Amino acid sequence: MFSPKYEIAETLTGHTSSITVVLFSPDGEYLASGSESGVVLVTATESWETVKTLVNVSPVTALLWDPTFPVTLVCGFASGATLTVHIGESDLDRSEHGVWADTFDGPIHCISINDLGHILAIGHGREVTLLDQRTLSYWENNRTMPSPPEFTEGLPAPCPRVLHFMKDGRLVVAYMDHGIVCWDVASMSVLWNIVPRSCSLGWSAISPGEKHIVVSNLFDGLDFYSIANCTLSHSVPCPINQQSNALVPVLYSSDGSAVIVGGTSGSVRVLDSRSCETLQVLSHDGDLIQAVDSCTTADGSQIIAAGVGISSGATVITSPAPGPPKPGAPASPRNTYPDL
Template sequence: MSSSPYTVLTTLYGHINSINVVKSSPDGKHLASGGEDGTIVIYSTKTWRAVKRYGNLSPVSALVWHPTIPSTIIFGCKNGDVETVHFRDPEGDDADYRRVWVDWMKHPVTCIAMDVNGASVAISHGAEVTIFDQPTISMWSGMKALPPPPSVADSEDTTPTARSIHFLQDSSLLVSYLEHGIVCWDLKSGSTRWNIVPRVRYIGRSCVSPDGKFVAVSNMYDGVDFYSISTPAFSHTIQYRVNPHMNSPIPVEFFPDGRVLLIGGTHGSARMVDTQTYETIQLLPHSGDLIQAVNVHRASGGGWVISVGVSELGTETAIKVWSSNTGGPSEKDTQSTTNATDERIVDIPEQPRRGLFINILSIIFLVASVLLLNNPDWWPHLVQPAIPPPPPRRNHRNMGTTRSFNEAEVIAKVRSTLWADIPITLTETDIVIETSTLWADIPITLTETDIVIETSTLWADIPITLTETDIVTETSTPPVLEADASARRDT
């Protein structure tokens, strides 16, 4: 690791909700991010611009790059879907091949892992961990589900939930569970090799050291715990302040050389810790409090590149890219994103960092433009004070007569206020109505006056004067019309 402090190389935008996962490709040429907004964005690490976007998904909760098939990702969502995506041209506009494979998993996918040879993939969904053999772009086979993990103290009545999965070099699978500790499974027999009861009950995320000797586990109480894999047993703890109210899994990832551990956070900063001295090397500050996605990969010019995604910032959601190498494009040149083309592209604001106020102004301007194009006469109404609607039209042609009015003659929008608040006088007929539809849907017989009303204001704003006095009130029964004057009743 370089002794130079890490500085922000660029800031990447493209999500409008929490970022749940950030992963670099095996060759380090691309960075993929998945978010709570149901979007996956692929960035080029050469230009730090978005080259692909996939949207209209359920919130993306897990993602891995295929280790042996170039330009291929496997990702899982909170609705249980798992998909493979292959980029025929990672930075072009031609069609990509994708297929939904395990959409029968109706429980949220919590994590996905592949072995280094691409021969197996393990998926955690709900209370189960399922393993597939030979996962290619077009075929998955050999499905096998692991049995439930052994119970530990206070976990007998809880459902197992895997937080992280790791393939080990000795044909075993290491799974860290939220409340069921750390379990090593034999892939051939499906039996338990060993399990560790954690120092702290609740586990967030875990990662295995590059030499395979330790597993680092973020707990949800006071920091990160290290456990020896060969023993297996608890080794030591890196303690730091954890927000107990967040209750969110914090990611951990070893640098590829194993000398530094990168940790997310609940107080607005990612943390770099020396794995020999257990001392904090540097804090990487970010906007907001919660950091649930971190990644480290080797830079093309040497050194390491750190990518950190933030959560719960809405349109201000971003990924900060940190580097100790001063080479490469500047942050000013790389903050915007390209118009990546795909049939599942979502409309993501090009520069969400402008803030909510500017976005609202843009929407208002767009709506005003559409209104002006469709109706040029609407503009003068903006500068005039609100004018109450005119009183109902009086029609004396039918004085003293009784007639039925059709849809064109009886039109009204009924508000949610009580009719009893409005004095209205009718004759011959009591009308008891509670409806949100137009009066035109109700045959009504009146006398002496045609009532034609169309307004969106309260009826109390409209002076209505008829003769004789009946009370029109609110009722929960369907409309009742009584033509017999003797049937009048006060309500």
């Protein structure tokens, strides 16, 4: 089994409070990070220097790179505020250039945008709002998604935790207590839903081939579900501090070969996405890892960013780019799993 060997490359220390979200730009040239103190830092991955600093009075809870407009970042805050910022060459003076702002009821939990870049979904408070993008600074036609179906009595009010737009435009919403629901955006109707194995979902990620979804729960670890038949495939125990109620971040690597998990155990775990075997455990001295993201660079290196809670740093973990094979030797295999 081939897997990249990760090692710590950089530790970014620009934040002064716990990091809540980290997100690489689609081209991997920037890393955006947000903190509980309301600061958003944009770091250039070539030099690891900060090229943009945004300051808000409310904790940063969600970040999104807009695919339609280059180097444009959508920020969500615990106050319910949102802000869109364009980071162009003329903006590298660290000044602030917000071009679209709005406020929603309740904290912003999550943000997603479809592949065409014209429908924005915002999970906030107890609901999901859809907006249509007309220009960089103009969104319209706000509409609220219906409440998800209840699979048992006595559930609390819905709380959307993670949003995923699939390639065909369907919207998958992972709710904390209402399972996973796939919506047809045009008709606002339920296409399918997954009843979770355990209560209280923390985070979720869809595999690159859109055949599986992995969720972290607040009880004992990870659950993998088949999207085709909406059933549990298998579960993987992971260290969970049930007293902290921390939401454990989880995501697939960009090539689908690995599942990357943060959490309360003070480490980042890299699992093989097929066997779920632990490939590597990256220790962070017991600090809470409540934000992770990954990308593949132009030279083929795999990079992981981990947002650390207590020490307020963002650790950049990288694997070397695959080198050329020795004469007469086959190229190193890559665990790409397109059928996932």
